[in-house]
Amino acid sequence: MTDLENFRSETRAWLEENCPASMRTPIRGDKDMCWGGRNFEFVSEDQKAWMERMASRGWTVPTWPKEYGGGGLNKDEAKILAAEMRRIKARSPLTSFGIWMLGPALLKFGTHEQKLEHLPKIARGEIRWCQGYSEPNAGSDLASLATKAEDKGDHWIVNGQKVWTSYADQADWIFCLVRTDNSGTKHHGISFVLFDMESEGVSTKPIKLISGYSPFCETFFDDVKVFKSNLVGEENAGWTIAKYLLTHERTGISDMGMPTPLNMLAKDKLGTGEDGKLAETMLRHQIADHEIDAAAFVFTLERAKDEAKAGGDMGAFSSMLKYYGTEINKQRHELIVKTNGSDGLEWEGQYSNDGDIARSWLRTKANSIEGGTSEIQLNIVSKRILDLPT
Amino acid sequence: MALVFNEEQQLLKESADGFFAEKAPISQLRELRDSGNETGFSTELWSEMAEMGFAGLLVDEDNGGTDFGVMGAGIVAEAMGKTLSASPYLASAVVSAAVLKAAASDAQKAELLPAIAAGEKIVTLAIDESAHHRPENTALKATADGDGYVLSGMKTFVCDGHVADAFLVLARTSGEKGDASGLSLFLVEKGGAGLIVDRTIMADSRNWAKITFEGVRVDAGALVGPLDGAFDAIEPALDQARIIVAAELLGIAQECLDRTVEYLRERKQFGVVIGTFQGLQHRAAHLFSEIEVTRSAVLKAMQMADAGGDVRWFASLAKAKACKTAELATNEAIQMHGGIGMTDEFDIGFFIKRARILQSLFGDFNYHADRFASCSSY
Numbered sequence: 001m002t003d004l005e006n007f008r009s010e011t012r013a014w015l016e017e018n019c020p021a022s023m024r025t026p027i028r029g030d031k032d033m034c035w036g037g038r039n040f041e042f043v044s045e046d047q048k049a050w051m052e053r054m055a056s057r058g059w060t061v062p063t064w065p066k067e068y069g070g071g072g073l074n075k076d077e078a079k080i081l082a083a084e085m086r087r088i089k090a091r092s093p094l095t096s097f098g099i100w101m102l103g104p105a106l107l108k109f110g111t112h113e114q115k116l117e118h119l120p121k122i123a124r125g126e127i128r129w130c131q132g133y134s135e136p137n138a139g140s141d142l143a144s145l146a147t148k149a150e151d152k153g154d155h156w157i158v159n160g161q162k163v164w165t166s167y168a169d170q171a172d173w174i175f176c177l178v179r180t181d182n183s184g185t186k187h188h189g190i191s192f193v194l195f196d197m198e199s200e201g202v203s204t205k206p207i208k209l210i211s212g213y214s215p216f217c218e219t220f221f222d223d224v225k226v227f228k229s230n231l232v233g234e235e236n237a238g239w240t241i242a243k244y245l246l247t248h249e250r251t252g253i254s255d256m257g258m259p260t261p262l263n264m265l266a267k268d269k270l271g272t273g274e275d276g277k278l279a280e281t282m283l284r285h286q287i288a289d290h291e292i293d294a295a296a297f298v299f300t301l302e303r304a305k306d307e308a309k310a311g312g313d314m315g316a317f318s319s320m321l322k323y324y325g326t327e328i329n330k331q332r333h334e335l336i337v338k339t340n341g342s343d344g345l346e347w348e349g350q351y352s353n354d355g356d357i358a359r360s361w362l363r364t365k366a367n368s369i370e371g372g373t374s375e376i377q378l379n380i381v382s383k384r385i386l387d388l389p390t
Numbered sequence: 391m392a393l394v395f396n397e398e399q400q401l402l403k404e405s406a407d408g409f410f411a412e413k414a415p416i417s418q419l420r421e422l423r424d425s426g427n428e429t430g431f432s433t434e435l436w437s438e439m440a441e442m443g444f445a446g447l448l449v450d451e452d453n454g455g456t457d458f459g460v461m462g463a464g465i466v467a468e469a470m471g472k473t474l475s476a477s478p479y480l481a482s483a484v485v486s487a488a489v490l491k492a493a494a495s496d497a498q499k500a501e502l503l504p505a506i507a508a509g510e511k512i513v514t515l516a517i518d519e520s521a522h523h524r525p526e527n528t529a530l531k532a533t534a535d536g537d538g539y540v541l542s543g544m545k546t547f548v549c550d551g552h553v554a555d556a557f558l559v560l561a562r563t564s565g566e567k568g569d570a571s572g573l574s575l576f577l578v579e580k581g582g583a584g585l586i587v588d589r590t591i592m593a594d595s596r597n598w599a600k601i602t603f604e605g606v607r608v609d610a611g612a613l614v615g616p617l618d619g620a621f622d623a624i625e626p627a628l629d630q631a632r633i634i635v636a637a638e639l640l641g642i643a644q645e646c647l648d649r650t651v652e653y654l655r656e657r658k659q660f661g662v663v664i665g666t667f668q669g670l671q672h673r674a675a676h677l678f679s680e681i682e683v684t685r686s687a688v689l690k691a692m693q694m695a696d697a698g699g700d701v702r703w704f705a706s707l708a709k710a711k712a713c714k715t716a717e718l719a720t721n722e723a724i725q726m727h728g729g730i731g732m733t734d735e736f737d738i739g740f741f742i743k744r745a746r747i748l749q750s751l752f753g754d755f756n757y758h759a760d761r762f763a764s765c766s767s768y
Contacts, residue, residue, distance in 0.1 A: 263768035278768050288763040296687035296711045303393040303686045320679045381678055382671035386651050389666050 007077050011084050018053045019090045020046035026089070028356070030215075033095050037128025038172050054093035055124045061099055064107065068115050069123030097166070098122035098129040100252040102175050105245040109192075109233040118173075118194070130197070131249075132162040132176030132219060133242070139164075140376050142177075143186045143239060147221065149178035149193070156180070156193070158201075158224040164370065168204040168217035171197050175245075178226075181236045192238035194230040201225075211362040212347070212355070247318040249371045254301065254318070254325025262287050262332070266339045283338065290335055294328050301325075316384035323377035326367035333361040391697075393689055395465075402462055406444070406469035413438060414475035416737050422476055423595040429553055430589075430597040431476040439477055440509025448487040448630070453503035455487075460630050460695040464637035464688065471641020474744055476596055478512045481549035484634050486513035488627035489558055493575060493615030502556075502577075513577075514554040516545035516601055523753045525560060525621060525628075526570040530603060532561035538609040539563075539576065544602045547751070551599025552589035555580055559603070564618050575620040576612045583607070593743040629705035632752045633691045636712035640688050642745050643681050643712075643719035649738060650674060650723045657728075670726060677722050684715040703765040710758035716745040717755075 023046055027033060032043060034051050042048040054060050057071055062078045064070020073081065103122055106115055121127040138145040147160025158178055168174070173196055181189030197204075201224040206214035233241050263278075266287060270280045278284035304321060308314050314321070336357060337344040344361070346352035368374040382388045395403065414435050422430060439445055447463040449455020456462070463484055470479065487506050490499055490513075505511035517525055530543025541561055548557070557578045565572025578585065584604035592598045615623040651674055654665035664670055691708035695701045720742035724731040731738050749755065 261766070263763075263766050267768055272768070276767065277764065284763060284768060285759065287768070288759040288766075291766065292687075292707055292710050292714075292759060292762060293683065295707055296683045299393065299686035299690040300683045303689065306392040306394050317682075320675075320682060323675075324679050324683060375672065378672040378675040379668070381675035386671075386674055386678060388651065388654060388671050388674065389663055 004076055004080065008080050008084065011081055012087075014057075015084055015088055015090060018050075019088060020050055022046045023050045023091045023093075024089045025091075027091055028353070032091070034093060034125065035128055035167070035170070036094055036096055036125025037170065038126070039170060040125070040128065050091070051093045051125050058123060060094040060125065061103060061123045064103065064119065064123065068107075069120030094125045096122060096125070096128060097131055098127065101131060101245050101249050102129050104248045105175075105192075105241055106232065108244060109241050114232065127172045128167070128170060130165050130168045130171035130174050132165060132174045134164045135161060136163050140373055142242070143190065145177055145179060145190065147176070147178045149180045149191060149226065151180070155225050155227045158193075158221045158226050160221050162219040162221075163216075164207075165204070165217045165219040166215055166370075168197070168219045169206055173197060174219070175232075177238055177242055187239045189236050190238040190242065191235050192232045192241040193226050194232065195224065195226045199224050199226075209362070210365070211359040213359060213363070215363075246372065247314060250318040250322035250377070251304075251314060253367060253371050254321035262291060262335055262339065265336065269339050269341070286338075287335060290328075290331055294332065297324055297328055316380050319372070319377040319380040320385070322371060323368075323374050323381070327374060329367050330364045333364045337361050391693060393686065393693070399461055399465060402458060403465045403469070405442070406466045407472070409442060410469050410473040410475045414473055414477075416474050416740055419474050419476050419595060419740060420737070430550070431478065431553075435475070436477050436509050439479065440507070444479065445483040445509040446487075446507025447483065448491065449503045449507040453499060454507040455503065460633055461692040464634050464692045467634045467638040468641035468644075471638040472645040474642075474740055478514075478550045478553065478597075480635070480638070481514040481554065482506050482512045485515045485549065485627075485631045486558055488630045489515055489575070489624050490614070492627035493620065493623040498577070498614060511555045512550060512553055513556045513558060514548055514550050516548045516551070516557045516559045518547045519543070519545060521546070523750070523757055525573070527567050528560050528562050528573055529567045530559065530561045532563050532574060532576060535607065538607055539612070541576065541578065541603040541606045541608065544600065546590075546600045548599045548601055549751075550597040551601055552587050553597060557601065558614060560620060560624075570621040572618050573620040574617050575614040575624060576608055577614050578606060578608055578612065592747060594747040595740075596744070596747070626701065628752060629701050630695050632705045632709040632758075633688065633695055633701075635748050635751055636688050636691065636708040639712040639716040639745060639748050640681070640684055642741050642748075643684065643716045646719040646723035646738070646741050647674070647677050647681055650726045653727055673722055673726065677719055680715045680718055684711050687711045703762060706753075706758040706762040706765060709753060710755050710762055713749040713755040713758070716749060720745045
């Protein structure tokens, strides 16, 4: 047996033994996801055990180096682990912005001390991170951000406001873009800093969305003290890190996975004819059209990962993935609502699990806005990949 | 298996891209069209392609091929999509080679495959009988007659029909029109009594034909594959052909994008190059995205076909997606080129014409979207 075959059989056996049965059922929305952090309340003992067992092997972050809490797996091994988890329909043991956004940026730009300090806590689900990027006047034009960091020798005093900060009210730490210099172009003078959300002067205010939920916040900084040891990379050169991190954020958003196949749902709701085809022929056509794009997109994610250089840096290609993946996801939820008919628009009550379908559908409208709008992604593709002039 | 080309495949791609760009650029197709060339392709080019091994990509080495599989044949088809190089590649080296490999006896293979791989014999599949690809609707009748069969009926949309040396003809030996069972495949050599071949000039300026069988007699040895069981026997080969056609469509789409982007960088209006306009940038970037997604579907289908097993779902996915994207790419290319895109003098119009032909070949988008849904059990 080759090493990889060995790895597969050992992984399979370990997962069989350690993944609780309830962690092999489909997640029913946000509340089933494990985010970790100081204040996280596990929905069950199984959820806690599953996260801890996976973390003990470093498999919450399989490809990170072992010394930083990762599994130290190579690309092929990580692929096998993912496939084996899919095989038993295992849930992701831990989802966090630390894992798919900050982690890759720290691995590339952080000091050894910063990595030792922060990465293992991310891997073990102890610290939950949020992202301080957008501001009221810096949305698509992110680089015009104005949150000010005033130099006080060994630290900065930060003042300003962020907006659309996902889960800021539940996060323990923030990775944040601040302006440390105003004298040059807007891309110069941005610094990438880390600080505790419990620091004095930090406050958050949830924003209620069209879904009725409040996943985003306004975040205010009023004389917040940030030590310079928490600067990642060089002062005033944070834009490079910001962009690098965005490529990971975009790939992550595009990779939301394809939940319940629409065909099962549609057959259940609408029935089939004698030939086994969906009775609603127009809807069948729409679903097939969509699922062709969705399947081809899943293979595109697979190809992008296979093509990516070590470290998974996809550069501007991540903008294409973000654009396509979020548009697909929005379309998918439109079809889910259509398939469910009027049931899909219920908002409250047990029958609809408090409007799960309708609220999830409305949540997807943010997909093509957050992390850079679809239009920004198309700008990036046209400039960086197609080399069109500006 | 990683969803990327291996080194050997990468080399094949580079050599094919270079070969067609040099030996058979789009100007060759224009010349063939304008001169009313009777063969419809350059026989010199076809010999050179055979020397390069392109005619034997699907043929195993024992039968004189290079055995590059569906992946190799798709790579070369994609290159030909970029230059619209005319040759019997698709009819003979792809479709007929795949069908013979899937259904023929060892003796038939030994007789035909080396000649196909050497580019010496052009064989083509005669399958469609109406304007829409519906193999199960085959009505052309093969009636047992002594130790042979007599074929009566007609075929349409036969690729390279008027230059083919032999035809693989799907015929009904039992059952009714609409039954997938009861079909059989026969090898019919050209020139037989009652065989009437009419070249059809179609939009793509390539070779198509309608063929009438007025009691064409073949002997028992002409049967290829199981009697009454041809549909199942050749379906995997048809799927390989569909995947390779999808690869050619991908090449067309990519070339349309490349030419359009080039034009956007050069053409000036309002005192600036039009590529600075966001309205055009976003259309180009969207097209780029669709092409990349299509590339993945085609690549995956090629890999799965070479791995063996049931590839119906993958083939229909690849063909459906390639149809959709090629339609978008060719339409967008003309629109973004503006008035010049409408002129015959400019080459971009050749791509839309070839694309629509390939889109309808062996099942269009609707055919494959329906089949994809059925394979996904809805």
